[in-house]
Amino acid sequence: MMDGKTPMDLDRIRADFPILHQQVFGKPLAYLDNAATTQKPQSVIDAVREYYEHDNANVHRGVHSLSERATAAYEGARRIIADFFHAHSEREVIFTRGTTEAINLVASAWGRANVRAGDEVLITHMEHHSNIVPWQMLCEQTGAILKVVPINEAGELLMPEFEALLSERTRLVGVVHMSNALGTINPVADIVGLAHAVGAKVLIDGAQAAAHLPVDVQALDCDFYVTSAHKMYGPTGIGVLIGKEALLDAMPPYQGGGDMIRMVTFEKTEYNDLPYKFEAGTPHIAGAIGFGKALEYIRGIGFDTIGNREKDLLTYATTQAEGFDGLRRIGTARDKACVLSFVLDGIHPHDLGTILDREGVAIRAGHHCAMPVMQFYKVPATARASFSIYNTEAEVDALFAALHKAQEIFA
C-alpha cells in the first residue's frame, strides 16, 4: 500500500492532475476550493475524450457497433458505481445530473407518493440548500411540516434533540454526510438506526463526503444515498441516486420520456424496469464514463491513504489557523474533514477571496449555499479553504501568507 505521507506519492498524484501545474497572476496555483469542485485526473479527461473520439453513439437503442460500445461503457460505469458504494445491485444505481437532481427526484417521486398533510420531514441546520429547498417545496405541496435538528457552536448535530424531534409522524430524515460549509462528519449510521426505529426513511447527502470517506450503503442501511461526480474528480453534470430497490420499484417515475418506457400508446404507457424508469431522455453518457473512471482513480489510491493524508493536511492548516491573529474558525467539530471555514477580523470574506486570488490561492468566499449555517454563526459569509488529496503543505503556507498580505492591505 502507498504511504500518502511521502512526498514522492504526492508528486505522483499531483502529476495526474494537469490543471494544477499553472500560474495565476504569476504565482503558482494553490487550488483550495475542492468543496466546490475537485480537479480531474488525466485518466478521467482521457476517458471522456476517448469516448467522443471513438465510441460516441446513443445508448440502449442502436444495433450498430458504436451504440453497443457506448452502452457497454455507460453500463460499465454503473457497475463501477454500484461496487464503489456497495449497492445491492445495479438496478439501485440511478444516474442523475448531480446531487441536487437526485434529491429533487426523491422529494418529487417518493415524496409525493408517501408524504401527506401533517407528516414531518426532518433535516438538519447544516444542510446545503439542495437538501432544504426540495423538502420545503414538498411540504408546501402536501401540507407536511419541515423540522430542523439544531447544531452546537462547534457545528455538530445535537443528537438528543434529533431523537426528540423524531416521531411516528417523521416520514423522512434528510441529512448531510459531511457538511460543505463546516466540514462536520455526521454520525449517519446512528441517524439511520434511530430514524428506522420510528419507521422514517433516510436520505444521505453525500456530495461532500463521497470523495473522502468510504461509503457502504448496505452497511449504512440508508434508503437513499446521493452524490455528484464532480466533487469526486469526475465530470460536472453527472451524479447518482442509490436507493433501495423495493423503494425505487414502488415509486412513480420522476420525468417521462424516452428510455424510461417499455411500451407507449396514447391510452397508456408501461414504464421501464429499474434503473431506466428514472432515466428519461438521452443521459450524460460521457459524464457517466468519466464518473466511473474517477471512482477507479479513488480506488487506486484507497480511502486509508486518502483519509490519513487529508487528516494530516487539515491538522497542519488548523494549527496555523489557531495561531493566526484575528482569525475565527467556523466549524470545529471533533469529527471533521477537509474544510477550513473562517472569518478574519475587519476583512470581509469577499475581499479575502479577491486578494488571495492575486496570490494564486483559490478559495471560496460566501454563504456556501448554506445560508442557515451563516445565520447560526451570525456571519454574512465565511472564507473557506477546502483540501483534497493533491494539496500540499506549501499551498497551506501560501494561503496563510496571502492572509497576512490581506491584513497588510487593510491595516
Add this chain to the structure above:
Amino acid sequence: MFDLRDLYQQVIVDHNKSPRNFGKLADFNHQADGYNPLCGDKLHIYLKVDDAGVIEDVSFEGEGCAISVASASLMTDAMKGKSLDDFRTLFDGFQHMVTSDLAEAPDEEHMGKLAVLAGVREFPSRIKCATLCWHTLHAALQDSAEPAKTE
C-alpha cells in the same frame, strides 16, 4: 499586471473602516433595501428629498465587503445637496466608469472622489459590489418595495 492597490486604495480602506453617513436618518421620506444574493451583501438606504427635488440627506446601513461599504460611503457623501438629475448623471457616469475599457482614464473632473472606485474594472466579479448602493439609492427614489438587485 494590476496591483491589488488599484482596487484597495487607501481611500477605500479608510471608508470601509469608518464609513460616512452610516446609520438611520432621524428624518427621511424615502428608503429601500439592496441585496446581492451572490455575496450576501445587504444595504438599506435612507433618503430625505426636499420639495425642490434636492437630496437633503442620505445614509445607509448594512453589511458587505470593503468595496460595497466604501462605495456606499463615498456615494452618500457625494449625493448630499445634489438634485435628482445630478443623481442620474452621476449614476450613469459611475456605471460607465466601472465597466469601461481599462485604457480609458476615469473622468475625475465629473466623478470626483468616486473615481477611486475605477479600479474595480480590473476585477469583474467585484463590479456589482461597487454598484449595489447606486441601484439601492435608485430604488429608494422610486420607493420600490422590492429590494434592489445588481442583476
